[in-house]
Amino acid sequence: MSTTTTFLIESMAILGGLGLAVGLMLIFASKKFKVETNPLVEEIISVLPGVNCGACGYAGCSDFAERVVNENAPITGCPVGGFDVAKEIGGIMGQEVAEGEKQYPFIKCHGGLNCVDRFEYVGFEDCKAVMMLSDGEKGCSYGCMGRGTCVRACPFDALYIGDDRLPQVNKYLCTSCGLCITSCPNDVLAFAKESEKIHVRCVSHDKGKAVKEVCTVGCIGCKICEKNCPEQAITVTDFLAVIDQDKCTACGICVEKCPQNTIEAR
């Protein structure tokens, strides 16, 4: 046998032997150090979205799956996956789920460019930072500051700041995780169901005169809507109209009567 052939065989033997030894060691280790997990957990993880956003209140998707199996966490707990995922988890766990209506974040302020600026703000482009400077540059201390804290909080790029300097929701991308709602320092965002058509787009509790000075579309608490609503669905408390969505029939009378165009149909 020539030296080259011996060399070739030797190197193959060494590398092959090394690979074999390492492989055997790994097989042994995977048997020896096997972690007993409930197979249901793995199954649930595979149907979850896997974005680890934490909107369910647990530390990521795998933690949520573990809690569902071991600690009876609600199978509808994943707001991102919504009904489809809940149904699949229900199938794995042997539980039935009723379909809930999808809800999206809704911006309870129509200020934006309609609201007067008190001064020009230069600094960190973030609502929380703006708010630290004497409650923000806007004349209204309740409203949206339009600096996009909610936009950055969204892990799905479902929000953007529109031309009117207010956040807009892209319903096709939104997964109802609610991270934008918790991120808003002024609590301007709230969940609204798709079927809820009539909304008061204002959160200001200031008196009518004060609102009129700074915002052309703010609620002045005039009670015209309250008086005109045939279902008594609207109540004005602390100079702000609130709609009881259970009673509202979306007749649209309040939208027409509102002198400030604060109440909006969509």
Added chain:
Amino acid sequence: MEKALLAIFLEGVFIKNFLIIQFLGLCSFVGVTKDVKSAAGMAGAVVFVMALAATASYMIYTYILVPTTMTFLDLISFIVVIAALVQLVEFVVRKNIPALYRSLGIYLPLITTNCAVLGVVMLNVQSEYNFIQSVVFGISAGIGFTIVMLMMSAIRERSSFVRTPSSIKGLPLAFLIATMLSLAFVNYFWVIPI
């Protein structure tokens, strides 16, 4: 020539810094430095794996490859050994220390094919370090990696507050930061010899 351990240590941390002077392991350098927490987790895992890899590869090299004069197989056998070793560590940690696995475990698979780890063991062979020197170099390289990862992630966290033109937001900005960091390191530890 015997080198002092302190010299090897400083060399590993600063003068031959893997990320910023040798440009090894850049994938995790730009990928995992978005926030300090994950950067620290990744760096901790790298220190651990580098020390282990330096130990294991020294054994393989001295006791298998040198006696059989098969030293040209070093690269491929190191890859096999490191990958298997990381897998083994993952098994053990997962079984015995679940808390550590949760904070560190997700980064372990990322490291199996990290070229910085392979760089450590190859440099050990090239510099003909003995066993203790190899391990010290492995650990110090990991520490150097950690320092740069933490610096980078802290700067990137801060820079997210800065108004930047939209064209350089994100990765381009990260590369600009890396350039500055690298300049500082090279000037400090390379051009001026210590």
